Amino acid sequence: KPLPFHKDAPLAHQAAQEAFAQQGSIGFWKFHDKLFASQKKPGLKRAELESYAAELGLDMAKFKAALDGGTHKAFIEAESKASDALGVRGTPGFLVVPKGAKKGYFISGAQPFAKFRRIIELALKQTGAATDANPAPADDDKATQPAPAAPTPPTAPRPPRPAVVARPVAPRPATPRPAAAPRPAAAPRPAAAPRPAPAPRPAPAPRPAPAPAADPYD
Template identity: 45%
Template sequence: MKVNAFSMLFALVGLPLLACDAPPPAGSTKAGAQEAGVAAEGAPAEGAPAEGAGATDSCATFAKQVCDAVGAQNPTCASVTKATTLLSPKACAAGLADFAYTTQKLADAGKACAELTDRLCKDLGVDTQTCKMVKDQAPNMPAEQCDQMTGEYDKVLADLQRMEAKNKPLPAEAIAKIAAGEVPSYGPADAKVTIVEFSDFQCPYCSAAATAFTELKKSHGDRVRFVFRQFPLSFHQQAHLAAQASLAAHAQGKFWEFHDKLFANQKALGREDLEKYAEEIGLDMKAFKAALDDGTYKQAVDDELALGQEVFVEGTPTMFINGTRVGNATDAAAVAAELDKALGS
């Protein structure tokens, strides 16, 4: 629950907190008021502006000074601005009279995020993208969120390390591994550039990527090797069998024809549908049916799932160009630009 800004402000003016799980101000309400510079009996503190024309603007001034101190994008700025609408000008004037107290409280609130940032960057590496991301975002995070992340530090660090690894180009060994074997492919085997796609026949975004793939094969097929990898997602109930069927078609030299059939008919991928498409492209039906009956390619599909997980594939479609992850695999023009860059053209 985000109560840091409210806690600070209400403690400052001696009002009760509007959050049942927030800590009360030090001492009694009256004591809190005295600490904030408001007399216990409600009289103006020494040095606080008297009520009048100047006092009526004190809440806006107080909120502005807080926002100037923490930055307009910091959630504390929005929280304090909202909280001051609930306060009297006299209360805000008292806060302005001892703004050094508020400044110290803001600094204390920022320590948790600063310490978390330093610790994460030390473990992640100061030159990593994830460290830069943390440095950009942490100053605008509530102190409670930084405290929570510190309490779950090992998990937070593991997630960020995974993110860092995911966004790095693959090492040479992994690049070779995802393109190796008798997998469905198109284009020169010795091409300078290889694009590998992990896909799911039931995924609608993969259908868009398949269209992009078809366009790219036409424009770059003589210079680029295209490799298709199976990555059927667990919540797509027909995707695993469709993947097995596509490998059965690949065994008969007709993977790409079957690939196009499946993506053109994504809403009909049951066993009878798969057999229908196989017959339409002229497969040996006895061999095709036997492969599905016997689960001939089930382990191969599972192995490709495991391979995808090794290289941090978490969704489909995921594409790699010479081991570098592609940002938008469904945008043929964007992928073509990346291919041209890799080709040096």
């Protein structure tokens, strides 16, 4: 189903259908792989599509005529409508239809192997074909039930979040710190010089005795 927002998808789809018309499934998947490998460069324009067809050995006259005349356009539109009716709105999506049956099983999203196995076993039982002696356990999920004519696809379960894995942390090697260098002992202060004793003061000189007074009657 071409995506509506992909302007080159419709013509690329027609080109792939013409590869299938000329070379069957092998040619289709080769062309399919070439388209996916060339989405960005060189691209999916008409000239590139013709180049890819020539590389795969397709009949170029028929290839160009199919694109010019829209040979496969009606088929592609019918497929698109059918996928809408079935509820196919994205990829991946799978249809398992028993041979000769008009209804089958629709699987939406990426499912585990056990779910596919269960659905295939249910489809084989409808055809009467032998199934595995060890069937997968019953699954009540909608994806294992018969799909109605226009089913509503079950919402694909969200993938579980990855478990948080503890990363081993290597212990940091203990780096001993160098012992602090001893501080040098403080140099002893020199003892203060003794102060000189004060010199003794000289005794005062004795005063001379006063002279005797003269006798006025003498």
